Amino acid sequence: MNSSVKKIGMILLVIILLPAAVLTSYQFFSINEDEKIIQEIYGNQLNAILFSVNQYSEDIVSDWANQIDEIIRTSAVNQSLLHEKINEFLSVHNYINLIFLADSANTENIVFSYNEINRAELLNEKNIFAIIETNKKTIPRLYTYKKSNYRKLEPLQNISAENEVVLIFIPENIYNNKTVCGIIINSKQFSEQVLSPKIQSIAQNEFIINIVNEKNGEVLYQNQNFSADKITQRRPLWLVPEGSIGILLKDSSIEELVNSKKNTFIIIISLLTISLLLGVWFVYANIKKEIKLAQIKSDFVSNVSHELRTPLALISMFAETLEMGRVNSEEKKNEYYKIISQETNRLGRIVSTILNFSKMEAGKRKFSFIETDLNSILEKVLSTYKFHLQNKGFKLVFEKDENINSIYADEEAVSEAVINLIDNAMKYSGDIKEITIKTGSADGSAFVEINDKGIGIAEEDQKKIFDKFYRVPTGLVHNVKGTGLGLTLVKQITDNHKGGIEVNSKPEKGSTFKLSFPVYKNSEEKI
Secondary structure, three states: HHHHHHHHHHHHHHHHHHHHHHHHHHHHHHHHHHHHHHHHHHHHHHHHHHHHHEEEEHHHHHHHHHHHHHHHHHHHHHHHHHHHHHHHHHHOOOEEEEEEEEEOOOOOOOOEEOOOOOOOHHHHHEEEEEEEHHOOOOOHHHHHHHHHOOOOOEEOOOOOOOOOEEEEEEOOOOOOOHHHHHHHEEHHHHHHHHHHHHHHHHOOEEEEEEEEEOOOOOOEOOOOOOOOOOOOOOEEOOEEEEEEHHHHOOOOHHHHHHHHHHHHHHHHHHHHHHHHHHHHHHHHHHHHHHHHHHHHHHHHHHHHHHHHHHHHHHHHHHHHHHHHHOOOOHHHHHHHHHHHHHHHHHHHHHHHHHHHHHHHHOOOOOOOOEEEEEEHHHHHHHHHHHHHHHHHOEEEEEEEOOOOOOEOOOHHHHHHHOOOOHHHHHOOOOOOOEEEEEEEOOOOEEEEEEEEOOOOOOOHHHHHHHOOOOOOOOHHHOOOOOOOOOHHHHHHHHHHHOOOEEEEOOOOOOEEEEEEEEOOOHHOOOO
C-alpha cells in the first residue's frame, strides 16, 4: 500500500507542479520581454520629447539668426547703429554672452564682436580664433549648405569655458564670402529661461526631465528637485554638445515598475504554488486515507469472516456429532451443548456489534434511558460472562463501590460497552490472565474501570484505537482476530450518554479503561 501511495503522490506532484514550473518559467521570460518592450516604449517617449525640445531649440535659434541677419543687413554701414541694435537684442536675450562676425579664411580679422569687449581684450579674440581654427572642417560644410539655399546652424563646444555653447552659421553675404557669424550662449541660462516652458508643457506633472552637462556633471535644468543619478534613460541634446536630456516617470522609474511587476508576479506565483502544494497534499492525504480505509475494510471483512468461521465450525462440528448420536455420555453431551451455546452467543455478539455500529453510524439507534445502578449492570454482565472467563483460565476481581450513585442510562448499551472491554481484555492478556473490574464515584460521575495485565497499548496508538476499523499494527493483533469496531462502539455509547472514556496503558504493562457516566439527580437532568 505504501508503494502505491508514494507512486500516486509522485504522479500528483508531476501532474500539478510541472505545469506550474512551466508557467513560472514562461512568466519570467515574459517579464523580461515586457521589460524590453517597456524600455523600448520609454526610449521612444524620450526620443519624442527630445525631438520636440530640439525642434523647439532649432526654431528659437533660427529666429535669432534671422534677427541678427536683419540687424547686420540694415546697420552694417553704421557701427553705432549696429551696436545699438545688437545691444537691444542682447538685453532681450540675456543668456547670450557674445555675438561675433569673423573671417574664417583669416583668423586675424574679427569683423565684429560685441558684449562690452573690444579688440584690446586679446584673450576673448584668441578664444574666437581657437573656435574657428578647431572647426575648420565644419565651416566649409556650412558654406556648401548656404549655396544650396539652406542655412544650417551648427552648435560647437567652447573649449575655454564651461556651460558655454558656440552656435555658428553663415550670415547673408555682406562683408565677404568667408564671413561666419557666432553666437556664444550660456547653456544653463538658456535651458532655464528658454527650454523650461517647453519642458514643463511636455512633462505635465507626469515626468521628471532634466538637462545635465555630461562633462562636469552639472545640472543645467530640471523641472523638479531630485537626484539626477536616478535617471537611466538619456539622450544627447542638439544645442548643447556635451549636454544630455533625461526622463523619468514622476511616481516611479522604469526599473521600479519592472521590479514591482516582478515582485507582484513572485507573490502571485508563490501563493499559487502554495495553493497547488496544499491541493496536492489534500488530494494525496485523501487518497492515502481512502486507500488505507479500503485496506482496513478488507482486513475487516477478513477478520469478521475468521470470527464467524471459527464459532460456526465448532457449532457445526458438535451439532453434527450430537445429531449422529456419537456421544453416549450425558456429561459430554452437556459439554457440547455448552460449547454450542457459548459459540452461538459469540456469534450473536459479533453480529450485534456490527449491527449496532451500523445503526450508530446511520443515527438510527434508539436508547432507552432509565435510572439504573452501575453495580447491578456489571453483576448481570459478570454472571453471564463468569463461566466464559473461568473456562479461559482468567482470574476475575470485582471491586464494587456499594455507595455508588445511580446513573441515567440504557442498560443494554452500557452492558455492551463493558462486554466489549472485557472481551478485549481477554483477547490481549497474553500469559498473565487477570482482569480487575472496579466501580466508584468521582466529580459528579459514576465510573467503571476494567484493568488487565496484557500487552498494553503504545502511547502513539492510544488516540487512534477509537477510530473505526483501527487495530494496533503490532503485538498480538496478528494472532488475534477482531472487527476493529469494539472500541469505536464503546466510544459512541459513552458519547451518547454524555459520559467519557479514558485509557491508561503502557506496552507489556497492561491497560486500564475507565468509563464515566453522569450521576442521576432528578428527572429534569434526563438525557
